[in-house]
Amino acid sequence: MWKVILRRVLIMIPEIILLSILVFLLAKMMPGDPFTGSINPRAGTAEIHHLMRINGLYDPWYQQYWNWIVHLFHGNLGQSYQYHESVANLIGQRAENTLWLSLFTMVLTYLIALPMGMYAGRHEGKLPDTIIRIYTYVTYCIPFFVILVVGLWIFGYVLNWFPTTGSISATASGFSGTILSRFYHMLLPGLLGALFSTVNIVQYLRSEVIDAKRSDYVKTARAKGVPEKAIYRHHIFRNSLLPIAAFGGYSITGLLNGSIFTESIFSYPGMGLLFVNSISYRDYTVITALVLLFGILNLLGTLLSDIILGIVDPRIRIK
Amino acid sequence: MSDQTLLNIKNLSTSFKIEGEFYEAISQINLQVKRDQILAIVGESGCGKSTLATTVMGLHDPAITKSTGQVVFEGQDLLKMNEVQYNKIRGAKIGMIFQDPLSALNPLKKIKDQITEVMDYHTQLTEKQKSERALELLQDVGIDNPQRTARQFPHELSGGMRQRVIIAIAIACKPDLLIADEPTTALDVTIQAQILDLIRKIQQENHSGVILITHDLGVVAQTADEVAVMYAGQIVEQGTVQQIFENPLHPYTRSLLRSVPQADSENDELYVIAGNVPSLQQMPKDGDRFAPRIPWVPSSAHEKHPTMHQLSAGHQVRCTCYQNFNFPVAPKGVRQ
Numbered sequence: 001m002w003k004v005i006l007r008r009v010l011i012m013i014p015e016i017i018l019l020s021i022l023v024f025l026l027a028k029m030m031p032g033d034p035f036t037g038s039i040n041p042r043a044g045t046a047e048i049h050h051l052m053r054i055n056g057l058y059d060p061w062y063q064q065y066w067n068w069i070v071h072l073f074h075g076n077l078g079q080s081y082q083y084h085e086s087v088a089n090l091i092g093q094r095a096e097n098t099l100w101l102s103l104f105t106m107v108l109t110y111l112i113a114l115p116m117g118m119y120a121g122r123h124e125g126k127l128p129d130t131i132i133r134i135y136t137y138v139t140y141c142i143p144f145f146v147i148l149v150v151g152l153w154i155f156g157y158v159l160n161w162f163p164t165t166g167s168i169s170a171t172a173s174g175f176s177g178t179i180l181s182r183f184y185h186m187l188l189p190g191l192l193g194a195l196f197s198t199v200n201i202v203q204y205l206r207s208e209v210i211d212a213k214r215s216d217y218v219k220t221a222r223a224k225g226v227p228e229k230a231i232y233r234h235h236i237f238r239n240s241l242l243p244i245a246a247f248g249g250y251s252i253t254g255l256l257n258g259s260i261f262t263e264s265i266f267s268y269p270g271m272g273l274l275f276v277n278s279i280s281y282r283d284y285t286v287i288t289a290l291v292l293l294f295g296i297l298n299l300l301g302t303l304l305s306d307i308i309l310g311i312v313d314p315r316i317r318i319k
Numbered sequence: 320m321s322d323q324t325l326l327n328i329k330n331l332s333t334s335f336k337i338e339g340e341f342y343e344a345i346s347q348i349n350l351q352v353k354r355d356q357i358l359a360i361v362g363e364s365g366c367g368k369s370t371l372a373t374t375v376m377g378l379h380d381p382a383i384t385k386s387t388g389q390v391v392f393e394g395q396d397l398l399k400m401n402e403v404q405y406n407k408i409r410g411a412k413i414g415m416i417f418q419d420p421l422s423a424l425n426p427l428k429k430i431k432d433q434i435t436e437v438m439d440y441h442t443q444l445t446e447k448q449k450s451e452r453a454l455e456l457l458q459d460v461g462i463d464n465p466q467r468t469a470r471q472f473p474h475e476l477s478g479g480m481r482q483r484v485i486i487a488i489a490i491a492c493k494p495d496l497l498i499a500d501e502p503t504t505a506l507d508v509t510i511q512a513q514i515l516d517l518i519r520k521i522q523q524e525n526h527s528g529v530i531l532i533t534h535d536l537g538v539v540a541q542t543a544d545e546v547a548v549m550y551a552g553q554i555v556e557q558g559t560v561q562q563i564f565e566n567p568l569h570p571y572t573r574s575l576l577r578s579v580p581q582a583d584s585e586n587d588e589l590y591v592i593a594g595n596v597p598s599l600q601q602m603p604k605d606g607d608r609f610a611p612r613i614p615w616v617p618s619s620a621h622e623k624h625p626t627m628h629q630l631s632a633g634h635q636v637r638c639t640c641y642q643n644f645n646f647p648v649a650p651k652g653v654r655q
């Protein structure tokens with residue numbers, strides 16, 4: 001097991017190097033520059049060329065890349081052109097917000113998806129199962145941002161139940177006040193995100209439960225005289241939930257991608273919103289740092305899934 | 320040998336719901352299983368052998384299955400039992416061995432836990448006693464290193480070992496009746512013989528009754544006391560091993576016997592009757608279900624509603640068409 005993990009981690013190193021080159025080149029290929037219109041709307045071309053030169057943006061790409069990597073290893077992610085602040089600081093503040101929102105969405109997702117999937121699989125073909133299936137199909141067909149926009153409009157603007165922007169209200173004070181306000185701000189985006197991300201898990205779990213229900217080992221358990229309830233608890237649910245455990249790692253990917261939509265629509269100050277803003281400002285240093293971070297987190301998520309699966313499934317655990 | 324009847328199946332029929340309608344998979348089965356006896360049920364694939372076994376075990380989904388008749392086990396009709404009552408019988412008084420030893424074990428549970436599970440529901444033993452008994456059982460079914468096997472997962476064992484584990488589970492509570500549904504079909508020949516010997520040995524030690532389902536007549540000759548031959552959901556002939564092998568009457572039984580390759584015959588020809596078991600939806604409603612496979616027999620030879628005819632003590636055959644046949648009697652070389 002440890003050998004497998006070590007090997008997987010070693011494989012990640014060239015993956016990350018490749019990723020970093022790719023990220024860097026893609027960022028460079030984006031049209032536009034970070035200075036036009038940003039310093040002084042009437043700044044002349046000469047001034048912009050000067051800024052480009054002193055920031056090293058006219059150097060050959062491998063030189064720029066190398067500079068970037070060297071700085072990276074010194075913990076220096078560079079300065080944001082837009083915010084005039086160190087990128088590390090900039091991301092650090094946002095990362096915390098994104099982390100909380102993602103964690104909250106994930107917990108909600110599993111709280112909703114697990115009972116739904118197990119119930120639908122167990123009572124396959126009954127009315128609640130049909131309703132759950134219609135829910136999954138409909139949600140699956142609607143693009144995520146539509147869910148967010150419609151949800152925001154109904155619950156935020158029309159019903160006015162939830163705040164529509166930010167991560168905390170300006171008037172919140174004290175320890176519990178701050179926490180409550182943060183929670184209140186996460187509630188709607190978290191619920192809408194969970195609504196969307198439950199779909200895969202519900203469908204997967206439902207079909208796992210149905211498969212397990214018909215499996216020979218369940219027949220063996222019945223022939224042992226094990227009561228129905230215990231068959232579901234000890235055999236069907238247990239065996240169907242194990243592969244779901246591995247989804248935990250993969251869902252990091254989904255949450256990060258989702259945060260780009262959620263945060264921009266809810267103006268929630270996290271990494272997703274920062275990313276979108278940086279793209280429109282051609283803020284290379286921030287973009288590259290964020291994409292690289294997202295990439296590494298994705299790789300870690302996959303690794304985490306594999307490790308979880310290796311721990312819970314004895315068929316994989318062995319070698 | 321005592322003559323105590325353990326299981327008495329009377330007029331048992333089971334139907335499955337297919338596309339909204341019920342179709343009979345087994346019809347009007349009458350069978351007795353006694354203590355200290357191995358009853359073999361033989362027949363081609365699809366003739367309803369497993370359906371019979373799983374009906375006795377009550378393993379069908381009641382939403383799509385209907386059974387009529389009686390399955391009297393130790394004086395009680397199993398078909399009238401609710402799940403709670405049935406669960407006291409299954410695993411405790413009737414044990415079942417399945418065909419595919421790979422899929423019949425839970426892939427995510429240790430062997431020990433799969434054996435002790437059956438004791439959880441039928442005994443008052445402590446955890447420690449259950450573990451000890453599990454090791455003892457593994458030893459009994461011929462596993463060399465019980466301690467090691469107990470800690471392993473199914474995928475770490477060979478097919479023969481897995482089937483031994485399944486047998487250990489089936490006999491853990493010393494059931495009076497053991498149902499083995501093609502216990503050796505998935506195994507290679509040398510292992511097959513070992514598993515059959517094991518079943519026979521357990522049956523003798525526990526004085527239990529055994530229903531052995533198979534499509535292999537070699538297995539029947541080697542192991543069974545009584546034989547019931549099934550075709551298209553019905554029993555077509557029934558008798559002791561001697562009666563069936565020495566004096567087979569029904570054309571289906573005869574064709575099965577002749578389809579056994581003979582080691583000592585001069586020609587290597589295999590005798591096989593053409594055709595297949597009809598599917599449930601195509602099952603003829605009336606008349607002899609075997610008639611379409613022996614078209615040269617005039618229809619007047621068949622009964623309109625074929626019944627079982629008693630020919631000698633314990634030897635029964637369905638329909639009168641058997642009288643039209645004059646095969647030479649039992650091929651040589653089949654052990655009895």
Ligand SMILES: Nc1ncnc2c1ncn2[C@@H]1O[C@H](COP(=O)(O)OP(=O)(O)OP(=O)(O)O)[C@@H](O)[C@H]1O
Pocket residue numbers: 335336337344362363364365366367368369370371534597598599
């Ligand atoms: N759950 C079910 N629903 C519908 N039809 C079924 C079901 N189980 C079995 N059948 C049908 O009933 C008939 C008898 O099947 P069964 O499995 O009892 O045969 P078998 O003699 O055990 O065959 P095999 O040697 O292949 O195991 C077959 O035509 C089969 O397709």
Ligand SMILES: [Mg+2]
Pocket residue numbers: 368369370500
């Ligand atoms: Mg079968």
